[in-house]
Amino acid sequence: MAKKKTKRSPSRKQGAGTRSKTKSAKSVSPAPVASEGRLGILAGAGDLPWLAVRAAIRRGETDVRAFCFTDDPPPPDLTDHYERIILTKFYSSTLRAFRKAGVKRMLLLGKSTRDILYNKPRFDARTLLLLARMVSQSDYAIFSFLADVVEKEGFEIIPQDEYLSELFLLEGRYGRKLDKKQLADVSFGLDQAREINRLDIGQTVVVGNQAVLAVEAAEGTDRCIRRGGELFRNKGAIVCKLAKENHDRRFDIPATGASTLESMAASGCRVLAFDAAHTFVIDPLAFLEEAGRKGITVVAVNPALEQQDTQYLKRINSRTAKYTK
Secondary structure, three states: OOOOOOOOOOOOEEOOEEOOOOOOOOOOOOOOOHHHOEEEEEEOEOOHHHHHHHHHHHOOOOOOEEEEOOOOOOOHHHHHHEEEOOOOOHHHHHHHHHHHOOEEEEEEEOEOOOHHHHOOOOOOHHHHHHHHOOOOOOHHHHHHHHHHHHHHOOOEEOOHHHOOHHHOOOEEEEOOOOOHHHHHHHHHHHHHHHHHHHOOOOOEEEEEOOEEEEEOOOOOHHHHHHHHHHOOOOOOOEEEEOOOOOOOOOOOOOEEOHHHHHHHHHHOOOEEEEEHHHOEEOOHHHHHHHHHHOOOEEEEEOHHHHHHOOOHHHHHHOOEOOOOO
């Protein structure tokens, strides 16, 4: 999968990191107005849904509610904003709960796995018919199809970063400087991540010596990292994670956090590269501090510039970025 790169002038400096001349990843969305209706969060596992709840409350949306389809308990101080639903009963449980609560706007956040569909699921009849109408049951296809269904039912799905723009990092290298082989592996890995996204397979690849060691599929990011890292443990594998090109920001924006670092450290991976403007970093400051303690270098990139400019990664690697909130 060779790529043609042309020289391009260095990207503009922005604080300690860099930013391309596109929309800022840390731009703040305007506060919603009351007429837009109550906000509901269709919540999977992990911290993202609750970070969004807190952000919405800070912006004055005190009646925000998280509709959770996993067994994860809510934070103790947010139990009043919690409601349990059954996602596979999409009409009789999920949409009914949203309507009963007066929700008009919907956020889709949190981890979900294929176990929901394949491990003794409890479907209602209309959900079974819905699944039967899907041409593909890949993650992106499911989300796209459900988004159309939900909007036809009268709900608005808003972008996932509407309340979470502070979770993006500036472009830059956070941690130890990479050597030439690692830089080449990052470039190679980003190419492979683009391709598996194009094929709607997954978002993450693990590479080493410009060979693919593992590709994320239904098993999820952490298992992919551990599987690939173990094959290259003594040399330190590279993990690359990207969203699809022209990604629909209403769903499946990539995310990384403490569990990613734990999986990388356990399997000997040493570099994590991802799209700065399209990857949520859970608790960015704590994340970068923990990456430093584990000896993991974090590289936040602009994939378009990396693809076009042979010198881009070298410039990113030439200076250490500092996180500023």
